[in-house]
Amino acid sequence: MNNDLLPNCKEELLEPFATKFKAVGHPVRLKILCIIARQDVPCVGDLWRCLNQPQPVISQHLAILKKTGIVTSEVQKTKRVYSIVDPFIKDLVTTIVCQIMAESAREAEEDKQTPLSPV
DSSP: OOGGGSTTOOHHHHHHHHHHHHHHTSHHHHHHHHHHHHSSSOBHHHHHHHHTOOHHHHHHHHHHHHHTTSEEEEEETTEEEEEEOOHHHHHHHHHHHHHHHHHHHHHHHHHHHSOOOOO
């Protein structure tokens, strides 16, 4: 492969991005990030109820996201709430959420335009 095509793509520069993509690549973690991006102050209870997953499962996924520096948490009254602190991932998740919402709206519009067949 011609290295001129990848002049600044040194492994040490790519590795942090690969780590982040690995962390957000799990479907449950991606769903967690989408929920965090759309809610003001989601706590663990909000997340496991939304995702219909046991609390320990959500906590394990949050620990991975926290360890990679993607999310942070703080205690507010009696709840631990989460936010996305990595600007790259925050932009990526925002784009994903917008894309999903646009596709859902498009599908809903198509459903409205599809005539019902007689029974």
